[in-house]
Amino acid sequence: MITKEEVEHVGWLARIEIDAKESDAYAEKLNSVLGYFGQLDEVDTEGVEPTYHVADIVNVFRKDEVTGSMPQEEVLANTEHKQEGNFKAPKIM
Amino acid sequence: MVYENPDGVRIGLEVHVQLNKLNTKLFCGCSTKYHDSEPNTHVCPVCLGLPGSLPVINEKAVEYAIKIGLALNCSIVEQTQFHRKNYYYPDLPKGFQTTQYDFPIAGEGKIIIEGEDGEHVVGITRAHMEEDPGRLQHMGSIDKSKGTLINYNRSGMTLIEIVSEPDMRSPKEARRYLDKLRSILDYLDVFDGDLEGAMRVDANVSVHWGDRVEVKNISSFKGAERALLYEIMRQKNHIRRGGEITMETRHFDEARGVTISMRTKEEEHDYRYFPEPDLVPLRVADRVPKVRETLPELPDAKRERFMEQYGLGETHARALTTEIKVANFFEEVAEKVDPKDAAVWVSDILKGELNYRELSIDAFTVEDIVAVVELVTGNKVTEQSGVEIIRTVLDDGGKPQDIVEKKGLLKVEDDIVATAVEEAIAENPEAVADYLGGKEKSLNFIVGKVMQKTKGRADAREAREKVLAKLKE
Numbered sequence: 001m002i003t004k005e006e007v008e009h010v011g012w013l014a015r016i017e018i019d020a021k022e023s024d025a026y027a028e029k030l031n032s033v034l035g036y037f038g039q040l041d042e043v044d045t046e047g048v049e050p051t052y053h054v055a056d057i058v059n060v061f062r063k064d065e066v067t068g069s070m071p072q073e074e075v076l077a078n079t080e081h082k083q084e085g086n087f088k089a090p091k092i093m
Numbered sequence: 094m095v096y097e098n099p100d101g102v103r104i105g106l107e108v109h110v111q112l113n114k115l116n117t118k119l120f121c122g123c124s125t126k127y128h129d130s131e132p133n134t135h136v137c138p139v140c141l142g143l144p145g146s147l148p149v150i151n152e153k154a155v156e157y158a159i160k161i162g163l164a165l166n167c168s169i170v171e172q173t174q175f176h177r178k179n180y181y182y183p184d185l186p187k188g189f190q191t192t193q194y195d196f197p198i199a200g201e202g203k204i205i206i207e208g209e210d211g212e213h214v215v216g217i218t219r220a221h222m223e224e225d226p227g228r229l230q231h232m233g234s235i236d237k238s239k240g241t242l243i244n245y246n247r248s249g250m251t252l253i254e255i256v257s258e259p260d261m262r263s264p265k266e267a268r269r270y271l272d273k274l275r276s277i278l279d280y281l282d283v284f285d286g287d288l289e290g291a292m293r294v295d296a297n298v299s300v301h302w303g304d305r306v307e308v309k310n311i312s313s314f315k316g317a318e319r320a321l322l323y324e325i326m327r328q329k330n331h332i333r334r335g336g337e338i339t340m341e342t343r344h345f346d347e348a349r350g351v352t353i354s355m356r357t358k359e360e361e362h363d364y365r366y367f368p369e370p371d372l373v374p375l376r377v378a379d380r381v382p383k384v385r386e387t388l389p390e391l392p393d394a395k396r397e398r399f400m401e402q403y404g405l406g407e408t409h410a411r412a413l414t415t416e417i418k419v420a421n422f423f424e425e426v427a428e429k430v431d432p433k434d435a436a437v438w439v440s441d442i443l444k445g446e447l448n449y450r451e452l453s454i455d456a457f458t459v460e461d462i463v464a465v466v467e468l469v470t471g472n473k474v475t476e477q478s479g480v481e482i483i484r485t486v487l488d489d490g491g492k493p494q495d496i497v498e499k500k501g502l503l504k505v506e507d508d509i510v511a512t513a514v515e516e517a518i519a520e521n522p523e524a525v526a527d528y529l530g531g532k533e534k535s536l537n538f539i540v541g542k543v544m545q546k547t548k549g550r551a552d553a554r555e556a557r558e559k560v561l562a563k564l565k566e
Contacts, residue, residue, distance in 0.1 A: 013363055015181045052174060052368040058376045061152035064115055067122025068137070075133045075141060075245075085132040086242035089183045092229065 002030045096209035098262045101301040102325055105218075105259035106267060106317075108274060109252045109293040111225060112157050113284050118249040119224050120148030120191065120372075125250060128288055132244035140224075140249030142187030147371055150175075154251040155198070157283045158222050159377060159384045161253055162199025164277050164391055165217050170196050171378040175222075175369040183243050184226035194366045197221035198377060204277070205393060206269040209262060215270050216258035225250035247290070259297060259305070264321035267296065271314045272415070276392050280417045296321060299338070300328045307342045308352050320345040324352050395420055403432035412440045418454050419444065425459040430466045438466050438479075446483050461486055464493040475552050478502040505550045510543070513551070514559045517542035528564065536560065 004023045007030065011018035018026065072085055081088040113125050121139035138146035162169050176194035202217035227248035232239045255274065261267045271294065275286055284291055294317050299305040308324055311317045328338050343352040390398070392414050399410040399420075413423045413436065426435040443462055447454065462483075469479040474497060481502065482493045497503055517539050518525055528535040536557070543556045 013179075013181065053370065053373055055373065058172070058374045060149060060373050061155070062122070062149040064117050064151050064153035065122065066117055066124045069123045069135050070137055070141075072131060072134050075136050083242060085134075086230070086244050087133070087183070089241045089243055091231075091239060092183065092241045 002027050002034060094210050096262060098209075100325065100329060101299075101303075102262050103259040103299050103302070103305070104261040104264070104267050104321060105297040105305075106257045106261070106270060107295040107297075108255045108257075108271070109225075109295075110161070110255065110278060110284055111288075111291050111293075112154060112251040112253065113288050113291055114282065115151060115153055115157065115251055117151055119151055119154050119222070119251040120249055123249065127246035130246060132242075132246060135246040136248065141245055142185070148191065148369075150372060150375070151251065154222065155375060155377065156380070156384055157251075157281075158198045158220070158253055159381060160281055160388065161255075161278070161283060162202065162220050163381070163385055163388055164281055165199065165202040165204060165220065165255065167199035167202030167217055167220060169377060169381050170198055170200060172196065172374055172376045173198050174374040175372045176366045177369050178364045178366055180364060182226075183241065184229050185224075185248065186227070186245065190224060190226065191369055191372070192223035193221035198375075204257075204270060204273055206266060206273050208266055208269070213260075213266065215260040215266075218256040218258055220253055220255045223252050223254060224248070225252045259299070264318045264325070267321055268314060268318045271317060273392070275314075276415050276417075280389055280391055282389075282417075296324075298324045298328070300325055301332065303328075303332075303338045304340045306338065306340065306352075308345050309342060309355070310345045310347075312347060316345065316347055319350055320352060323350060327352065389417075399423075403427055403436065405432070405436050409436040409440050412444065416454070422454050422459060426462055426466070429459075429463045430470065434466050434470055435462075438462060438469075442480060443483060446480075446487060450487060452487065456487065457483075461493055468493065468497065472504065473497070474502050474504055478504075501548060501550060503550060504552060505547045510547060510551045510556060510559060513543045513546040514556070514563050516546060518560070518563055525564065536564075 004020075004027050007023040007026045008018055011023070011026075076082045076085070076087065079087055115125055117123060118125060118140055121137050123135050123137050123140055125135075127135035139148055159169055173193060173196040175191050177189040178192050178194070179189040181188055197219040199217075199220035201219070204215050204217065206213050206215055225247050227243055227245040230242040230244070232242060257270065261270055271292075275292065278284055278292075279286060286292060290312075292314075294311040294314075296308045296311060296317065297305045298308060298321060306324065306328065308320050311320050324343070331338060342355050344355045345352050395414040396407075396410045399405050399414060400407060403410075405413070412419075414420045419439070423435060423439045426439055429435075439462060443457060444454075447456060450456075465479050465482050468474045468482070469476055474482070478497075481500070482496050485491060485496045485500070486493065491499075521539060521542060524535045524538045528539070539560050540553065540557045543560060544551060544553060547556075
């Protein structure tokens, strides 16, 4: 069971403010999702290798060759908050 | 002698090494040569974390990681993969860092250092690959900051994080470990340690076998030693006053030389690691033999060889093999002159003059030091003049032979010294009488006259002997 407190903690980790009313609602929804995973858990997976990737391939590499970067204006095109070529964020500690 | 470790100090280090000699970043084709560039000019959709962009692993980065693992005597994992370490902080725009978790590319290994009581083994716990975050710059001081500027040029650079066991028993041993690690990495030619941010250190410290405190934000080796000295003193004082040390993370304030507690609410399980779905697993086992073939002779092996091949003592052999560039330089010199003379002139004299000027061995040529050694061993100039030539080359430039001529450093011929001795004695009968009458100091006066007549090019000790011999006749 996911508690209200856990919802608030996860919210904090994601830097999302969740108020008391919302946290109740989220707890309920998340619990129903977890319930579904509970169903998956009922399947006997003894001796089955965990699947991390659906495609059965390994070692996809690229050569160490420069392919270029974006111009600074384009990099900063999606933000209004910039200063001297940097992204500008609120004070962080 | 066994080191007692009276305060029960245990230090473990986590060193982040930036593989800045690669041409490109870990997961994209952005150039790694951003150090003198404008902010946000070495970024692309991948290292900027734009939706829909897909990372692809740099093959050379994997080779370098294996190489480092092998050089640190680590086992190399059969198969590995990358994980996402989730945290929200603007140094990584994706909201997670791509790193390795349960299968680091390199497992247990070791480094041998010069410890408090001779050779000391420091265990390596693991070494794994991960991406470097971007660089944050706080506007104004950290507590009164008005905002943060973010530059993603560094974001996505390849890092190897090397984690040691808590096997170091003093800040001095920690420093030796860092020096040795740097030396090995230089030998491997995988990074340029002089570039800003090439090696960053976090330390775990405990005293009296107690709980460990993590010290972050150490930016230099000297800083590491200072941070550790301070932190050990702080913990000892805290315990003496009846306090208890509990696990925490502290921040090293380089300017003030103190560590400050950083409250953090994030625990490891909060990172919610999970396998990176955008990258397929890496099978590295079959690549190991080929990488092993590219391993150069490492510092310990080279030191042994120098002692054996050139007949050097351990001190010289150690001093000459710490830096690969110095070792190569020495070997070139040793081909041309007696290796023992080469060792003295390169290790004792040249390195001293270079250190004093904060220069590297690149500031001097093999040809010039060979010339100096030949001038001295050929009895053409005095040792003191040899040192003077080196200093002149470093400070004013020029070739040794020209400097000898310009400064008139050639040792004068024996018969010229003999003439000068005769003249000095003939011209100063009073001093001679004084000396013969028991005034020892008068001898110095006569020798001084000889040096004057030869314009200082006679060897003072030889001149003294000649005067004495003449006076005894």
